[in-house]
Each structure stands twice: as structure tokens, then as C-alpha cells.
Amino acid sequence: MSTRKNVKYTDADFEATALKWYEEIESDGEGSEYEDNVEPISEHENEISESDISDSEIIDSSGSSKKNVILGKNGYKWSTLEPPRTKTQHRNIVVKIPGLQGPAKNVTNEFEAWKILFTADMIESIVGLRKHLETMSSRATYISKTTQNExxxxxxxxxxxxxxxxxxxxxxxxxxxxxxxxxxxxSQMSIVIRYVHENDIREDFIAFLDCHEENYTLDKDTLEPILSGKILGQTVLKQLKLLDLNLNNCVGICTDGCSVVTSEQNGAVQEVKKGMPVAVRCPCYNHALNLALSKTSNVQSVRNLMGTIKEVSAFFTASSKRHFVLKNTLDKHLYGLCETRWVERHECILQFKNDFDAILDALEKISLWNERDTASKAKNLMISLTTPDFILTLYCLSNVLSLTLPLSNLLQDKKVEKNRANEMISCTLSALKNKRGSASDCFNAILTETQNILKVLDVELTLSRLTNKMRNRSNPNPNLSSNSPEDYYRISLFIPLLDCVINDLESRFSKETINLFNLNICLPLNAMEATETEIKTTGKMLSDMYTLIFVEDPKTVFDKFKGEFDI
Structure with missing residues (x-):
């Protein structure tokens, strides 16, 4: 055991070491960023123990020991090691020279600076307004809120x-x-008019109305100010009449797909059509497709699946820890069932099917956490995802959405042609009807694919409990001994899903609206390639629908239309 002794360093030693560092940095031509390895010492200023020195020694390349700490006057230890050379971070690099830019570089006085900020017209307006306020009577300044609103x-x-x-x-x-x-x-209603002006299609906003103020007065007789479809339609007609527009010249109506607007009994569109006899409702086709897919929730199994997927998505996004586990397992973002981004609705279901194993792995890892509530929730979600009903519904719905996804992408394209959209809608409906016609074969193919994942998960495809009366889903006859899980899921899940999508698409993509696409043959490019059948079909539709516009009998309109093509 060595005796304890104190060692002192003079100011000259410190200055010599600092000078040596400075010369080395200058010789390299660049500075280095480093943090001083400093820490306070005991009250014995300028003194360190021999044990401290021995702990801070290093071995140089020659094998000899060299002390790497010296003591400064301010009571701190200073390292004698050469600081590490690191690159300057990008955020600390000056990429733009500070100071005046552009015309401001030539400014020599305050007046020239003001000329840059204020143009001559602006200054003249300010001076003119000042003269007006100074010379006019206080009752004629025109700066009150009432005058401004007027x-x-x-x-x-x-x-x-x-x-x-x-x-x-x-x-x-x-x-x-x-x-x-x-x-x-x-309650606010916005009205927009679409028309052609100087060969350009324009959509101009013309009114913003408070529907309650337009239709009701605040008196004792008003018990319930209901805004029915009939009242909304009357509000639109009233506003267009105030603008002195000829309602017989209105050829189209565009709205959303809510029942108050589209109802065939008391909808706003039906009320508007009473004043616009030749107008045809043209909905947003992608919105109509999204609503048709939303109607699939009428099938109980699909509704349950949608709810479970929403819970899984919310479970992972509610916590950064859970999302971190999912990200490491899945290697990408998990789509949610967005109500407005319609393509994302398709991609969510398809992704859930393709990455089903990875999602289960993430939930299994979380179910082993010490955090009791989170682990319990993850375990419950795993149980919900591994039921035969959920897995079969996921594969059936994915099979249907794989047909509607291309249509959804096409309808959102700004440059899509009307004929192309019409063909795509017809092809999608035809493909769905073909699936419905061969439901047994299509479902057997889906079932074969599903059996593989059921086998991996060790889940048995069993028949659900059957009763004589079932209100929420279709059901095979429970008295038949031939009932099997395959028949049950085909009848209660796959066929109702197809019927629901097909019927809703046919009702939303009405023939009246789709037939308007036939008018494209009037364009010069299409007229040269139009067939005799297309000309007759379009001419008959034109003469029947727009008799009021042409103010002639339908046969005369048809003859003139056909004569134009003959020429």
C-alpha cells in the first residue's frame, strides 16, 4: 500500500498543454466539437491524490503511462486527451448568409425601406382614407360595422x-x-351551379342558406322545425326562382347519398324534380360505391368483423408501445377503416387478411406483458380473431372487395372517361353476378383457402347453434340432417353478402344515370365510330327525356338527331 501524497500542477503546465492542442487543431485546418470532461473536486484546491492519478492513467502506443488529467485554477479537472474529431451536424451548418437579401441590399435610408414594403398605390390609398376621415363629418365616415356589412x-x-x-x-x-x-x-345549405362558360366547365357557388330561417319563423305555432327532404327541396327551388333562372333548363342534380335526399317517397331530389322535369340525378359514383359497401354491414357476420377490426386498429394506435411492437412485427403501417377514404377501406380488409399471422403474433407478444389491462385486452382480441366465423367472413369479404377495389381506384381518377367508368361499373356488376350464380364453387374455393389457416391455428370449423326462428341471419333448415358447416356459412354468409352488394350497386348506379353516358357519341371523335344501333338508342333516349327542352314532338327530335349523323 503506497503512501498518500499530493501532486500539484502549475499554470505553466496547463498553458503548455492547451497551446499544444491549439497548434494541432490549427495544423489540421479544422476545429473539433467536443464536450469538456469536467467535474468538481474537493475543497483542497489545486490538489489531487495519487490514487486519482492512477485511475486516470492511459497507456500510449509506446507502452508508457501518461496522465490524462491536469488541475486548473478554477478547481476543475481538465482532460489532456486529444478531443475526438466529429462531423458538424447538418442543422448547425449555415446554408444561407444572414443579412439583407434582394432589393433590400441597396437600401440606404428609411424612405427606401418603406418603398419596398408599401407601393405608391397603397400609400395613396392610405393618404386618401386619412383625408376622408379628417374632412368628413363623423356621421359620414362609413367605417361602422353596419356600413361594412352593407x-x-x-x-x-x-x-x-x-x-x-x-x-x-x-x-x-x-x-x-x-x-x-x-x-x-x-343548419347551413350550400348551392353550387355547374355550367359551361366560354368552352370551360365552371362550378360557381351562389348561395349559403340557413334552412331553419328560410322555412320557419320563431312563433308559438312552431313546435318542431323539422328539415325533411321535401322542405330541403323546396328551399333549393325557392332560391333558384329568386335568381330568375329557368328551371326547365336544369338538366342535372348532384347530391350526396343520404336517405333524406335520395328517398323515392319524400326525398329532396324528388321534390326538386317536380320543378325541374328534365333534370337527372347524377350522384358521386365513388360515394355511391362506398355506401354500397357500407351496406354490407347489414350481414351480421360482416358487421361483427368490421367492429373487431376497428377495435384492433384502435388498440395498436392508442399506445406507442403497442404500435412499436406492431411495427417491428408487421414492418408497415396498419390501415384503419376510414369512413371517407374509400380506397383505404378496401386496403384495410385486404391487408388484414394478408398480414393476419403478423397481427396475431403482435397481439400474442403484448398478451405476455406485465401490464395487466393491456395484456388482457390483447388476449381477448386474439380470441375474437381466431374464431371460424371471423376468419371465414374475412376471406369472403376480401374476395368481394378484390373486385370493387379497381372500380374505386378508377372512379377517383380525375382523367377517367365516362365510357370507361360505365364499362368498369358494368364489368364489376357482371363479375359479382357470376359469383352469385356459381356461389357453391366460389365458396368452396374460399373454404379451401381458409382451411389452411384454420389448420395452422388449430381451429375447428364447427356449426353454429341453429334454431327454428332466426331473425338476424339466413339459416339452413335445422331439421335437415345434411346440414354442414360448409352449407351453413355459404347460406348465412357468402350468398347474403353478394346479394347485398349487387342489389345496392344496381339501385345506386341507376340505368337512368348510366344511359346519359351514351350522349358521348355526339362528340366528333366518337361520332365517327358510332354504330347504327348506338345512334338509334341515343336518339330515342334524347327525344324521350328532353322533349321540353327541344319544344318538339319526340319523333321530330329523333329524326333531326339521326339526320345529323347521316350528314
Whole structure:
């Protein structure tokens, strides 16, 4: 055991070491970023023990020991090791020289600086406004909120009048309207007119209405201010009449797909058509497709599957820890059942099917955590995902969505042609009907694919409990001894799913709307290739639907239309 002794370093030693570092850095031509390895010492200033020195020794290349700590005047230990050379981080690099830029470089006085910020017209307007406020009477300044609102209304009336004149010059137009409740809990309806102006298609906003104020007054007789489809339709007709537009020239109506608007009994569209006899409703086809797919939730198994997938997605996104486990297992983002991004709805189901094993692995890892609530929730979700009903429903729904996904992508393309969209809709419906016609063969193929994953999960395909009366799903006859799990799921799941999608698509993509695509043969490019059958079909449709526009009998309209093609 060595005796304890104190060692002191002079200021000269410290200055010599610092100078040596500086010379080495200068010789390399660049500086180095490092953190001083400093820590306070005991109250015995300028003194360190021999044991401290021995702990801080290093061995150089020659094998001799060299002390790497010296003591400064301020009571801190300073390292004698050469600081590490590191690259400067990108965020610390100056990429733009600070200071004046552009015209500001030539500014020599305050006046020139003001000229850059304020143009001559701006200064003249400010000076003119000041003179007006100084010379006019306090009652004629025109700066009150009432006057400002009147000026805004006057500007709005001028703009609306200009738009109405353009619509009248175009003659034919379509109307788009929608009603919603804003953040201030006021029912608002927006009305947009679509027309052709100078060979350009325009969609101009013309009105923003409070539906309750337009149709009800605040008196004791008003018990319940209901906004039915009939009232919404009357509101649209009333506004168009105030604009002095000829309703017989309205050829199209565009709305969303809610029941209040589209109902055949008391819908807003039916009420509007009473004042616009030749108008045809043209919905957003992608919105219609999304609503048709949403209707699949009428099938109980599909509804349960949608709810379970939403719970799984919410479970992983609610915690960064869970999302980290999913990301490492899945290697990509898990799509959610978005209500507005319709392609994402397809991709969510298809991804869930393709990455089913990885999702189960992530849930299994989380179920082993010490966090009791999270582990319990993960275990319950695993049990829900590994039921035969969930797996078969997932594969059946994926089989249907694989047909509708290309249609959804096509309908969102800004440059899609109407004929191409019409063909795609017809092909999709035809493919779904073919599946329905050969439901047994299609379902057997799906069942074969499903059997593989059921075998891996050690899940047995069993028959659900059957009763004589079942209100929520189709059911084979429980008295027949030939009932099997295959027959049960085909009758209660696959066939109702196909029927639901097909019927809803046919109702939303009506023949009246799709037939309008036949008018494309009037375009010069298509007219040269039109067949005799297409010309007759389109001519008959044109003469029957738009008799009021042509003010002639249907046969005369048809003869003129066919004569144009003969020429």
C-alpha cells in the first residue's frame, strides 16, 4: 500500500498543454466539437491524490503511462486527451448568409425601406382614407360595422348577378346542393351551379342558406322545425326562382347519398324534380360505391368483423408501445377503416387478411406483458380473431372487395372517361353476378383457402347453434340432417353478402344515370365510330327525356338527331 501524497500542477503546465492542442487543431485546418470532461473536486484546491492519478492513467502506443488529467485554477479537472474529431451536424451548418437579401441590399435610408414594403398605390390609398376621415363629418365616415356589412352584401350581389348572367348565357345548367350543421349548431345549405362558360366547365357557388330561417319563423305555432327532404327541396327551388333562372333548363342534380335526399317517397331530389322535369340525378359514383359497401354491414357476420377490426386498429394506435411492437412485427403501417377514404377501406380488409399471422403474433407478444389491462385486452382480441366465423367472413369479404377495389381506384381518377367508368361499373356488376350464380364453387374455393389457416391455428370449423326462428341471419333448415358447416356459412354468409352488394350497386348506379353516358357519341371523335344501333338508342333516349327542352314532338327530335349523323 503506497503512501498518500499530493501532486500539484502549475499554470505553466496547463498553458503548455492547451497551446499544444491549439497548434494541432490549427495544423489540421479544422476545429473539433467536443464536450469538456469536467467535474468538481474537493475543497483542497489545486490538489489531487495519487490514487486519482492512477485511475486516470492511459497507456500510449509506446507502452508508457501518461496522465490524462491536469488541475486548473478554477478547481476543475481538465482532460489532456486529444478531443475526438466529429462531423458538424447538418442543422448547425449555415446554408444561407444572414443579412439583407434582394432589393433590400441597396437600401440606404428609411424612405427606401418603406418603398419596398408599401407601393405608391397603397400609400395613396392610405393618404386618401386619412383625408376622408379628417374632412368628413363623423356621421359620414362609413367605417361602422353596419356600413361594412352593407358593402360586403353589395359586393356579393354584384358577383351573384354576374354569375347568373353567365348561367343564362350558357342556357343549360346543373345544380349541386348539400345541407349540414356547422360548428355553431346552425343548419347551413350550400348551392353550387355547374355550367359551361366560354368552352370551360365552371362550378360557381351562389348561395349559403340557413334552412331553419328560410322555412320557419320563431312563433308559438312552431313546435318542431323539422328539415325533411321535401322542405330541403323546396328551399333549393325557392332560391333558384329568386335568381330568375329557368328551371326547365336544369338538366342535372348532384347530391350526396343520404336517405333524406335520395328517398323515392319524400326525398329532396324528388321534390326538386317536380320543378325541374328534365333534370337527372347524377350522384358521386365513388360515394355511391362506398355506401354500397357500407351496406354490407347489414350481414351480421360482416358487421361483427368490421367492429373487431376497428377495435384492433384502435388498440395498436392508442399506445406507442403497442404500435412499436406492431411495427417491428408487421414492418408497415396498419390501415384503419376510414369512413371517407374509400380506397383505404378496401386496403384495410385486404391487408388484414394478408398480414393476419403478423397481427396475431403482435397481439400474442403484448398478451405476455406485465401490464395487466393491456395484456388482457390483447388476449381477448386474439380470441375474437381466431374464431371460424371471423376468419371465414374475412376471406369472403376480401374476395368481394378484390373486385370493387379497381372500380374505386378508377372512379377517383380525375382523367377517367365516362365510357370507361360505365364499362368498369358494368364489368364489376357482371363479375359479382357470376359469383352469385356459381356461389357453391366460389365458396368452396374460399373454404379451401381458409382451411389452411384454420389448420395452422388449430381451429375447428364447427356449426353454429341453429334454431327454428332466426331473425338476424339466413339459416339452413335445422331439421335437415345434411346440414354442414360448409352449407351453413355459404347460406348465412357468402350468398347474403353478394346479394347485398349487387342489389345496392344496381339501385345506386341507376340505368337512368348510366344511359346519359351514351350522349358521348355526339362528340366528333366518337361520332365517327358510332354504330347504327348506338345512334338509334341515343336518339330515342334524347327525344324521350328532353322533349321540353327541344319544344318538339319526340319523333321530330329523333329524326333531326339521326339526320345529323347521316350528314
Amino acid at each position: 358593402l360586403v352584401n353589395c359586393i356579393g350581389e354584384e358577383i351573384t348577378a354576374k354569375i347568373v348572367n353567365q348561367i343564362k348565357n350558357a342556357k343549360y345548367f346543373s345544380v349541386m346542393f348539400d345541407e349540414t350543421t356547422d360548428v355553431s349548431h346552425v
